[in-house]
Amino acid sequence: EAKKETLGFQTEVKHLLHLMIHSLYSNKEIFLRELISNASDAADKLRFEALGNDSLYEGDSDLKIRIEFNEPQKTITIIDNGIGMTREEVQDHIGTIAKSGTKQFFERLTGDQAKDSELIGQFGVGFYSAFIVADKVSLTTRKAGTAVSEGVRWESAGEGDYSIETVEKPSRGTEIVLHLKEGETEFLNDWRLRSIIKKFSDHISLPIVMSKEVVAEQDEENNEITPANIEDETVNSASALWAKSKDEISDEAYSEFYKHVAHDFQEPLTYVHSKVEGINEYTLLLYVPSRAPFDLWDRDAKHGVKLYIRKVFITDDAEQLMPRYLRFIRGIIDADSLPLNVSREILQQSKQISTIKAGAVKKVLGLLENLAETDGEKYQQFWEQFGNVIKEGSVEDFKNKERIAKLLRFSSSHTDSKVQNVSLDDYISRMKEGQDKIYFVTADNFAAAKNSPHLEVFRKKNIEVLLLTDRIDEWLVSSLSEYNDKHLQSISKGELDLDKFDTEAEKQQQAEISKDFESVLKQMQEVLADKVSEVRISHRLTDSPACLVTGAYDMSLNMERIMKEAGQ
Numbered sequence: 001e002a003k004k005e006t007l008g009f010q011t012e013v014k015h016l017l018h019l020m021i022h023s024l025y026s027n028k029e030i031f032l033r034e035l036i037s038n039a040s041d042a043a044d045k046l047r048f049e050a051l052g053n054d055s056l057y058e059g060d061s062d063l064k065i066r067i068e069f070n071e072p073q074k075t076i077t078i079i080d081n082g083i084g085m086t087r088e089e090v091q092d093h094i095g096t097i098a099k100s101g102t103k104q105f106f107e108r109l110t111g112d113q114a115k116d117s118e119l120i121g122q123f124g125v126g127f128y129s130a131f132i133v134a135d136k137v138s139l140t141t142r143k144a145g146t147a148v149s150e151g152v153r154w155e156s157a158g159e160g161d162y163s164i165e166t167v168e169k170p171s172r173g174t175e176i177v178l179h180l181k182e183g184e185t186e187f188l189n190d191w192r193l194r195s196i197i198k199k200f201s202d203h204i205s206l207p208i209v210m211s212k213e214v215v216a217e218q219d220e221e222n223n224e225i226t227p228a229n230i231e232d233e234t235v236n237s238a239s240a241l242w243a244k245s246k247d248e249i250s251d252e253a254y255s256e257f258y259k260h261v262a263h264d265f266q267e268p269l270t271y272v273h274s275k276v277e278g279i280n281e282y283t284l285l286l287y288v289p290s291r292a293p294f295d296l297w298d299r300d301a302k303h304g305v306k307l308y309i310r311k312v313f314i315t316d317d318a319e320q321l322m323p324r325y326l327r328f329i330r331g332i333i334d335a336d337s338l339p340l341n342v343s344r345e346i347l348q349q350s351k352q353i354s355t356i357k358a359g360a361v362k363k364v365l366g367l368l369e370n371l372a373e374t375d376g377e378k379y380q381q382f383w384e385q386f387g388n389v390i391k392e393g394s395v396e397d398f399k400n401k402e403r404i405a406k407l408l409r410f411s412s413s414h415t416d417s418k419v420q421n422v423s424l425d426d427y428i429s430r431m432k433e434g435q436d437k438i439y440f441v442t443a444d445n446f447a448a449a450k451n452s453p454h455l456e457v458f459r460k461k462n463i464e465v466l467l468l469t470d471r472i473d474e475w476l477v478s479s480l481s482e483y484n485d486k487h488l489q490s491i492s493k494g495e496l497d498l499d500k501f502d503t504e505a506e507k508q509q510q511a512e513i514s515k516d517f518e519s520v521l522k523q524m525q526e527v528l529a530d531k532v533s534e535v536r537i538s539h540r541l542t543d544s545p546a547c548l549v550t551g552a553y554d555m556s557l558n559m560e561r562i563m564k565e566a567g568q
């Protein structure tokens with residue numbers, strides 16, 4: 001295994017590298033943020049592993065990240081003493097893209113540079129961003145707890161292939177040397193590097209150190225000379241961001257922290273930062289992304305909220321911290337009162353964790369309610385990205401049903417636009433005198449809903465109808481039968497009881513029609529006896545001659561179609 005192998009990049013990596021180098025060029029200093037973010041994650045992982053096995057520290061538990069540069073050699077080096085990687089891990093994580101959502105990402109690429117670079121921003125490039133500024137990257141790493149002889153060196157020029165070999169590495173952790181491209185020497189500058197770190201990585205709770213030259217000094221009184229020497233200096237503020245008070249944290253710091261925890265390139269849409277006091281104390285800092293991730297619909301997608309216990313990272317796979325319908329939420333929860341040595345099994349059954357989860361869900365719902373009230377435009381943006389996921393909450397989260405229902409937005413016959421921006425409260429505020437139901441129609445697309453023959457009579461009587469066309473809507477209305485004491489009523493089911501909205505003239509006209517058609521109706525009933533259960537004169541329609549209606553307790557036609565498609 002010690003031999004040096006040269007291996008080809010996965011096709012996707014090649015494609016991604018090419019795209020990235022060309023599209024993230026105007027934002028190139030982010031390479032440092034990405035590499036520091038990885039180093040910080042590696043330290044977090046080591047700290048957690050070492051809780052159960054102190055020897056992993058190998059006598060050095062002073063975790064930090066070091067940044068060096070060398071002007072004549074044109075290199076920048078990022079060194080961490082985190083968990084490190086085995087040869088297999090290097091191969092799996094650095095030569096391939098193992099991320100969920102990769103397939104969806106590549107499917108959505110268009111070949112149009114501007115559009116694709118936006119997608120790349122959304123996808124995130126992580127480690128590979130090193131190649132924006134470097135034409136050779138050399139990564140040397142050793143996994144904590146392995147022998148000095150089990151170091152691994154990975155090298156690549158970011159083109160078609162990379163080499164990998166086993167080397168000696170005395171210290172555990174990872175060292176990445178970037179050989180800068182010809183035009184990128186602006187980064188070989190102490191001040192420039194420090195300001196990038198300050199700007200992008202100030203929130204990292206680990207010290208990021210650079211060396212600083214302390215110049216020679218002569219003491220005038222006794223003529224003693226202090227020789228010049230090099231000292232380490234911590235560049236960032238190196239304390240957990242969430243533990244600070246809100247007024248100490250700038251918007252920019254909140255936003256950069258988001259990019260780090262969410263592995264996202266974009267700004268968050270909004271966030272909530274809160275310390276919950278009581279027997280079960282915890283701090284949460286939770287964000288709503290501005291865009292849905294590529295793996296939003298991926299069953300194996302990772303959950304986005306990291307669990308810390310008194311600032312020690314525990315897991316980023318804590319399914320139990322957010323319900324499925326809030327799986328797009330990113331951020332951290334730091335629990336004060338849990339024991340540090342929790343195992344996954346304990347977490348799963350912990351009563352404290354479920355209390356924290358319930359509290360965190362309330363905070364998120366509060367955040368969304370607040371956004372809806374104070375910034376309609378942003379809320380609309382949120383709804384377009386995550387509305388379909390929130391709808392799952394109506395089915396899933398019985399306890400918060402009313403609050404979730406308040407957050408829902410629909411298309412409606414009132415606006416006749418595909419945009420889902422009508423809330424149930426909006427609807428209720430426009431209900432007609434005497435109307436006690438919220439009417440809706442379901443269909444498999446907007447045009448079908450909008451042109452549904454069932455709508456005709458509602459339009460005529462000027463009664464608003466919600467137009468539900470998302471796949472999940474059938475499930476939504478089957479679990480949300482009521483809002484604010486108003487029954488949700490499908491306009492294609494059973495008796496509609498709209499007579500009370502008829503004018504005197506209409507009533508009279510209908511009575512005459514019924515009389516005229518009595519015999520026709522009887523005949524039709526006989527002819528269609530084994531096909532339908534009843535033939536009725538309808539006042540539902542104004543333009544269409546006839547329509548099918550399901551019984552009040554039957555499955556709706558749309559639901560029937562969905563079940564058929566699903567093979568039921």
Ligand code: ADP
Pocket residue numbers: 034038039042080082083084085093094124125126127128174263
């Ligand atoms: P992400 O951070 O979103 O997972 P990256 O491309 O930044 O994606 O990194 C890919 C993976 O490589 C990481 O998940 C981690 O497993 C590994 N890795 C990268 N840098 C380091 C490091 N400094 N120490 C240990 N592992 C690392």
Ligand code: MG
Pocket residue numbers: 034037038126127263
């Ligand atoms: Mg990363």
